[in-house]
Amino acid sequence: xxxxxxxxxxxxxxxxxxxxxxxxxxxxxxxxxxxxxxxxxxxxxxxxxxxxxxxxxxxxxxxxxxxxxxxxxxxxxxxxxxxxxxxxxxxxxxxxxxxxxxxxxxxxxxxxxxxxxxxxxxxxxxxxxxxxxxxxxxxxxxxxxxxxxxxxxxxxxxxxxxxxxxxxxxxxxxxxxxxxxxxxxxxxxxxxxxxxxxxxxxxxxxxxxxxxxxxxxxxxxxxxxxxxxxxxxxxxxxxxxxxxxxxxxxxxxxxxxxxxxxxxxxxxxxxxxxxxxxxxxxxxxxxxxxxxxxxxxxxxxxxxxxxxxxxxxxxxxxxxxxxxxxxxxxxxxxxxxxxxxxxxxxxxxxxxxxxxxxxxxxxxxxxxxxxxxxxxxxxxxxxxxxxxxxxxx
Amino acid sequence: xxxxxxxxxxxxxxxxxxxxxxxxxxxxxxxxxxxxxxxxxxxxxxxxxxxxxxxxxxxxxxxxxxxxxxxxxxxxxxxxxxxxxxxxxxxxxxxxxxxxxxxxxxxxxxxxxxxxxxxxxxxxxxxxxxxxxxxxxxxxxxxxxxxxxxxxxxxxxxxxxxxxxxxxxxxxxxxxxxxxxxxxxxxxxxxxxxxxxxxxxxxxxxxxxxxxxxxxxxxxxxxxxxxxxxxxxxxxxxxx
Numbered sequence: 002x003x004x005x006x007x008x009x010x011x012x013x014x015x016x017x018x019x020x021x022x023x024x025x026x027x028x029x030x031x032x033x034x035x036x037x038x039x040x041x042x043x044x045x046x047x048x049x050x051x052x053x054x055x056x057x058x059x060x061x062x063x064x065x066x067x068x069x070x071x072x073x074x075x076x077x078x079x080x081x082x083x084x085x086x087x088x089x090x091x092x093x094x095x096x097x098x099x100x101x102x103x104x105x106x107x108x109x110x111x112x113x114x115x116x117x118x119x120x121x122x123x124x125x126x127x128x129x130x131x132x133x134x135x136x137x138x139x140x141x142x143x144x145x146x147x148x149x150x151x152x153x154x155x156x157x158x159x160x161x162x163x164x165x166x167x168x169x170x171x172x173x174x175x176x177x178x179x180x181x182x183x184x185x186x187x188x189x190x191x192x193x194x195x196x197x198x199x200x201x202x203x204x205x206x207x208x209x210x211x212x213x214x215x216x217x218x219x220x221x222x223x224x225x226x227x228x229x230x231x232x233x234x235x236x237x238x239x240x241x242x243x244x245x246x247x248x249x250x251x252x253x254x255x256x257x258x259x260x261x262x263x264x265x266x267x268x269x270x271x272x273x274x275x276x277x278x279x280x281x282x283x284x285x286x287x288x289x290x291x292x293x294x295x296x297x298x299x300x301x302x303x304x305x306x307x308x309x310x311x312x313x314x315x316x317x318x319x320x321x322x323x324x325x326x327x328x329x330x331x332x333x334x335x336x337x338x339x340x341x342x343x344x345x346x347x348x349x350x351x352x353x354x355x356x357x358x359x360x361x362x363x364x365x366x367x368x369x370x371x372x373x374x375x376x377x378x379x380x381x382x383x384x385x386x387x388x389x390x391x392x393x394x
Numbered sequence: 395x396x397x398x399x400x401x402x403x404x405x406x407x408x409x410x411x412x413x414x415x416x417x418x419x420x421x422x423x424x425x426x427x428x429x430x431x432x433x434x435x436x437x438x439x440x441x442x443x444x445x446x447x448x449x450x451x452x453x454x455x456x457x458x459x460x461x462x463x464x465x466x467x468x469x470x471x472x473x474x475x476x477x478x479x480x481x482x483x484x485x486x487x488x489x490x491x492x493x494x495x496x497x498x499x500x501x502x503x504x505x506x507x508x509x510x511x512x513x514x515x516x517x518x519x520x521x522x523x524x525x526x527x528x529x530x531x532x533x534x535x536x537x538x539x540x541x542x543x544x545x546x547x548x549x550x551x552x553x554x555x556x557x558x559x560x561x562x563x564x565x566x567x568x569x570x571x572x573x574x575x576x577x578x579x580x581x582x583x584x585x586x587x588x589x590x591x592x593x594x595x596x597x598x599x600x601x602x603x604x605x606x607x608x609x610x611x612x613x614x615x616x617x618x619x620x621x622x623x624x625x626x627x628x629x630x631x632x633x634x
Contacts, residue, residue: 023482217478225467
């Protein structure tokens with residue numbers, strides 16, 4: 002009896018896999034996301050890391066430098082390089098040839114000597130994001146020269162310069178590069194968690210709501226086969242797709258982290274081969290839960306469209322722990338390993354920081370996954386035993 | 395042989411089938427004739443246990459469908475009114491899937507499918523994916539799928555719906571040859587001429603009840619009508 006049951010399971014799983022591999026949409030949903038997303042995230046963070054690296058020497062083109070020797074020498078002392086200005090500052094800035102140009106007024110020397118505001122114009126193109134840091138640094142340097150001069154003048158007149166600063170604003174940036182890198186890891190894990198769901202999503206939908214919509218479910222249910230075997234066969238096919246998705250996502254994730262200059266963000270990430278496998282091991286228990294739950298949700302929907310709506314909502318559930326942890330990190334607690342989704346987020350963090358996993362962690366992750374999967378499959382079998390399963394919306 | 399006794403089925407407040415009893419013997423084509431919504435499809439679904447009747451019972455070759463559903467179904471080939479195929483599988487792959495689910499060994503399935511492809515004249519479409527098949531081509535694949543395990547009992551729910559003349563003829567020829575092999579065929583239709591041309595024995599169903607049974611000639615004689623169409627109308631709409 003059991004051998005017949007298993008034979009049906011294998012036949013159904015094989016057919017759904019052949020069908021799935023011929024389905025471009027199923028393949029795209031299983032493969033495209035895990036292949037592309039970690040690479041995108043890595044690119045994003047490479048850019049951030051490079052911003053944090055030692056900035057290049059700032060070149061400041063100054064027109065009329067001869068009128069303001071004090072300013073020029075201040076800029077050069079501060080590490081900037083004063084260069085010859087372009088012939089037409091406005092065009093040069095608008096074309097993006099130079100990030101900015103300082104133009105010293107011809108009456109600068111006279112006004113400076115008389116203690117009146119001496120004018121320096123700065124040409125910028127505010128639509129160019131890439132120049133923002135250069136503009137910010139140049140602005141800061143000119144303002145620093147201005148404050149320094151003001152200070153000297155006050156001291157010469159015997160005024161306490163502290164009178165100029167009734168309030169001192171001290172900006173302190175809590176989001177250091179370390180926090181940003183931790184965010185990167187959490188985002189990557191979140192994407193792998195999504196890959197577990199996306200991998201089996203389309204197949205789960207097509208083999209249940211899709212089967213009903215194309216009206217092939219009725220003849221199938223008229224066959225002399227146990228419906229539990231039918232359900233488990235469909236589950237195994239969805240499981241295969243989900244597993245493929247997660248293996249791909251983990252691989253691209255490890256490669257992406259390898260390519261990201263994490264050391265520039267001041268983070269130590271353990272990326273040994275055992276760690277990569279541990280990461281995969283942490284993610285895999287989520288796959289059967291994702292496959293079984295998505296089959297259950299899709300089977301409950303009355304149409305393919307409705308199944309799509311429900312499943313895209315289901316997708317947010319496992320992502321929630323990751324999103325919350327990106328905004329507000331929590332300290333890992335033992336029980337968290339037993340909540341699929343949260344478990345992946347917490348345990349991958351442990352693996353990536355180089356802390357080992359305990360037997361309790363692994364037991365909770367695998368045990369809760371197995372329990373939830375079996376529960377979903379029992380519910381799915383019960384759903385398939387009902388006459389209502391044939392009813393189309 | 396299929397034996398249905400006092401079948402009744404309701405969905406919520408709607409009673410789809412009130413009281414249907416009939417016998418479909420081997421070597422005969424039994425026609426279930428009735429207008430749309432008479433309860434034919436619901437009855438057909440109860441015959442092989444896809445729907446469980448509220449009251450009454452069905453036996454197939456002496457096996458009770460309610461208590462031993464899977465054993466009863468092994469002797470039945472079903473062509474539901476839905477001809478859903480798998481569009482990414484070829485015609486033959488669609489049929490092979492069902493052969494495998496029936497537990498047929500590969501070699502036996504291959505030989506049987508080759509014979510059906512020949513018999514249903516499916517040679518040109520056998521190895522094409524079924525996406526975009528015409529209604530007639532879909533019907534042939536669905537028929538092959540229903541017959542792949544050489545069932546003794548065959549349930550055909552409106553099999554000629556939407557078919558052109560050539561396809562209709564092919565289906566009729568197939569149904570007759572199944573009868574001549576000694577199989578039990580139950581054929582439902584709302585088209586009287588079709589049932590009259592094909593069936594040995596007609597069960598007229600209206601408003602979920604059997605209103606008459608007999609051969610086409612007997613039905614005409616019983617109602618005193620001059621032709622079969624008038625007889626049918628007299629039977630399903632007695633007050634008209």
